[in-house]
Amino acid sequence: MFDGVAKRYDITNTVLTGGVDYYWRRVTRKALALRPGERVLDLAAGTGVSTVELAKSGAWCLAADFSQGMLAAGRWRNVPMVAADAMALPFADDSFDAVTISYGLRNVSDPDLALREMLRVTKPGGRLVVAEFSTPTFAPFRTVYMEYLMKALPRVATGVSSNPDAYVYLAESIRAWPNQPQLAMRIADAGWSAVRWRNLTGGIVALHRAYKLG
Ligand SMILES: C[S@@+](CC[C@H](N)C(=O)[O-])C[C@H]1O[C@@H](n2cnc3c(N)ncnc32)[C@H](O)[C@@H]1O
Numbered sequence: 130m131f132d133g134v135a136k137r138y139d140i141t142n143t144v145l146t147g148g149v150d151y152y153w154r155r156v157t158r159k160a161l162a163l164r165p166g167e168r169v170l171d172l173a174a175g176t177g178v179s180t181v182e183l184a185k186s187g188a189w190c191l192a193a194d195f196s197q198g199m200l201a202a203g204r205w206r207n208v209p210m211v212a213a214d215a216m217a218l219p220f221a222d223d224s225f226d227a228v229t230i231s232y233g234l235r236n237v238s239d240p241d242l243a244l245r246e247m248l249r250v251t252k253p254g255g256r257l258v259v260a261e262f263s264t265p266t267f268a269p270f271r272t273v274y275m276e277y278l279m280k281a282l283p284r285v286a287t288g289v290s291s292n293p294d295a296y297v298y299l300a301e302s303i304r305a306w307p308n309q310p311q312l313a314m315r316i317a318d319a320g321w322s323a324v325r326w327r328n329l330t331g332g333i334v335a336l337h338r339a340y341k342l343g
Contacts, residue, residue: 131175131236132198133292139178139202141290145282153334154182157231157260160327160336163188167226170250172215172243173233176203179260183229184208193218194233215243220250227251231260235306244319254343257321263328263335264308270331278303309335 134141142150157179163169165187171180174192176199183190184207193213194200200210213219215230215237228247237243247257265271278300286296307315309332313324321339328335 130292130295130298131194131196134290134295135176135196135198135202137289137291138176138199141286141296142178144289145285145296149330151182153260153329154179154231156329157229157258157336158182158186160258160338161186161227161229161256163190163227168224170220170225170228170247172213172218172228172230172247173236174203174210174231175199175233177206177208177210178203179229179231180208180210181206188226216246218246218250222249223252224250225252225255227256227258229258229260232262234259234261235302241315241319244316244321248320248341251341253341255341257316257337257339257341259312259316259337260334261312261337262303262306263312263332265332266328267331274333275304309337312337 163186167188169183169188169190171183171190171192174180174194177192180190180192190208192208192210195214216239228251234240265274282300283297287293290296309326313326316324316337316339322342324339326335326337
């Protein structure tokens with residue numbers, strides 16, 4: 130599916146979010162508190178659009194994704210890229226100072242396994258940030274948002290994406306995804322410590338942060 134949307138992936142994001150995706154990426158970078166020289170894994174990085182934002186920190190940021198099409202569409206970006214499955218990462222234990230995944234965990238077929246793999250490759254004391262669509266907290270807004278999602282999003286995508294069906298899936302997968310406390314529990318169950326979250330744009334997106342015990 131991601132190979133099929135790769136060519137117009139970045140522009141479709143910007144159109145569907147009205148450009149707010151750039152703000153969400155900036156806040157994700159800040160939440161990671163990256164320092165120059167650190168090694169960071171950006172998992173499910175797709176075209177590397179999330180990775181270039183992280184690299185502004187001066188840290189060494191590696192984009193990993195299992196869609197060759199997504200990686201190829203972002204090859205022009207100046208970030209190292211590797212094909213890798215989130216459920217069987219080709220990295221040694223304790224390899225990265227920080228691991229992050231933006232709008233990717235929901236798409237992995239076994240997110241709990243991916244969370245355990247991310248923990249394995251993170252150094253003791255290292256950190257995790259998961260940026261993912263979530264549940265708006267204000268009930269009236271939540272209703273409007275879910276209406277927008279279910280009805281408008283696939284129609285808007287028809288005008289801009291190379292595979293509009295993928296955006297029907299996007300709306301359905303967001304509705305089926307655990308809310309903020311449920312995801313926090315799953316991150317903790319995978320072995321991560323001190324799990325916290327912060328809502329962005331009223332909870333359309335949530336950033337979950339956690340640490341690997343030192
Ligand atoms: C919505 S895109 C997110 C891309 C990018 N991180 C961003 O912020 O725009 C989700 C990505 O998850 C990747 N993905 C899904 N399952 C995966 C897996 N098991 N291993 C690696 N990548 C996976 C897809 O190939 C796709 O590129």
